[in-house]
Amino acid sequence: MTGRERVLRAIHGLPTDRPVAAPYMGNYGIRTAGSSLSACYLDSTSMAQAQLKAWEIFGQDVIVVQSDNYYMAEAFGAPVEHAPDSMPVLLDAVVKTSEDVYKLEPVDPRRDGRMPVYIEAVARICDKVGDQVAIRGCGTGPFVLAGHLCGIERLLLWLVETDSGMEDHAKELHHIFTIGLETLVQYATAQLESGATIIQLADSLASLAVISPAMYRSYVFPYEQAFFTRMKPICAKYQAAALLHICGDNTTVFEDYALTGADIIAIDHGARLSDAVRIIANRACIIGNMNPSGALLYGTPEEVQNEATLCLKTAAGFRYLLGTGCEVAVGTPVENMRAMLASVRNLGQGGGR
Numbered sequence: 001m002t003g004r005e006r007v008l009r010a011i012h013g014l015p016t017d018r019p020v021a022a023p024y025m026g027n028y029g030i031r032t033a034g035s036s037l038s039a040c041y042l043d044s045t046s047m048a049q050a051q052l053k054a055w056e057i058f059g060q061d062v063i064v065v066q067s068d069n070y071y072m073a074e075a076f077g078a079p080v081e082h083a084p085d086s087m088p089v090l091l092d093a094v095v096k097t098s099e100d101v102y103k104l105e106p107v108d109p110r111r112d113g114r115m116p117v118y119i120e121a122v123a124r125i126c127d128k129v130g131d132q133v134a135i136r137g138c139g140t141g142p143f144v145l146a147g148h149l150c151g152i153e154r155l156l157l158w159l160v161e162t163d164s165g166m167e168d169h170a171k172e173l174h175h176i177f178t179i180g181l182e183t184l185v186q187y188a189t190a191q192l193e194s195g196a197t198i199i200q201l202a203d204s205l206a207s208l209a210v211i212s213p214a215m216y217r218s219y220v221f222p223y224e225q226a227f228f229t230r231m232k233p234i235c236a237k238y239q240a241a242a243l244l245h246i247c248g249d250n251t252t253v254f255e256d257y258a259l260t261g262a263d264i265i266a267i268d269h270g271a272r273l274s275d276a277v278r279i280i281a282n283r284a285c286i287i288g289n290m291n292p293s294g295a296l297l298y299g300t301p302e303e304v305q306n307e308a309t310l311c312l313k314t315a316a317g318f319r320y321l322l323g324t325g326c327e328v329a330v331g332t333p334v335e336n337m338r339a340m341l342a343s344v345r346n347l348g349q350g351g352g353r
């Protein structure tokens with residue numbers, strides 16, 4: 001069974017030769033391959049080479065094509081600084097007034113900002129190993145993209161003012177979230193056409209550490225649900241799946257996550273995996289939730305294996321991919337990452353990589 005087959009079967013709850021291990025390792029893959037972050041998020045060839053090299057080292061079931069956050073915002077003209085081997089820095093908002101929202105022009109994911117870097121990197125990796133391993137692309141959720149374009153403070157201010165009835169920004173908010181939704185549908189579709197097995201909506205700013213459950217339901221959920229509804233037939237056409245990733249402990253809205261229609265729901269380490277499997281109850285596949293800043297970063301290989309084994313036991317019988325709660329920290333010892341991957345291989349029945 002190839003990694004790609006194993007991942008697709010596990011997502012749909014079909015039997016596999018062993019559990020899937022899919023750490024979220026974009027920048028970690030780049031650095032472990034000895035590459036520069038900026039070289040990779042600016043150039044698809046470098047990104048593909050680095051992630052392929054990391055895959056040769058670890059042999060994980062999913063190659064993650066991901067590094068920074070602003071590849072979509074830049075398409076709308078957001079000024080971003082790219083320093084050598086550092087994460088990009090967002091310098092300013094492009095939306096500063098209500099009127100500015102309506103000046104945003106539609107963008108083309110195959111042409112604008114750095115969206116093409118990731119689309120082309122997916123295609124390059126797919127050309128080489130697409131039949132062997134699943135490929136996970138990237139995608140910024142409508143709420144996070146609005147934060148990048150308006151500035152997070154302005155977005156949250158508009159949200160609070162609208163929600164409390166102080167001042168009504170509902171139309172602007174709807175407009176900017178719709179732009180984000182439409183862009184992400186096109187971007188995810190382009191990644192599927194290039195060979196992605198998993199496309200994603202990452203809406204980290206929609207964490208309950210930032211907004212209330214009621215705000216999530218009113219201002220974020222409708223656009224996320226629209227995304228997954230629209231992607232469902234497109235994913236089916238390409239034998240692919242759509243993933244929802246929101247950081248933090250969001251247990252209160254796990255029921256809502258199940259209703260988004262996402263095929264895969266990422267659970268961060270702040271939440272309990274037992275709650276996630278109980279509430280989501282096989283309506284979606286779950287990925288998570290090893291702590292990227294716990295045993296993986298600071299512990300021993302034995303501690304990593306113990307944590308992985310506990311996750312696998314907790315999720316046994318459910319649609320599940322062993323993963324990290326959020327991105328693997330750069331600096332995680334290679335032997336600890338190998339221990340995470342060994343924990344699933346030890347459960348295999350003599351087959352598969």
Ligand SMILES: [Zn+2]
Pocket residue numbers: 204245246247248268325326327
């Ligand atoms: Zn996260």
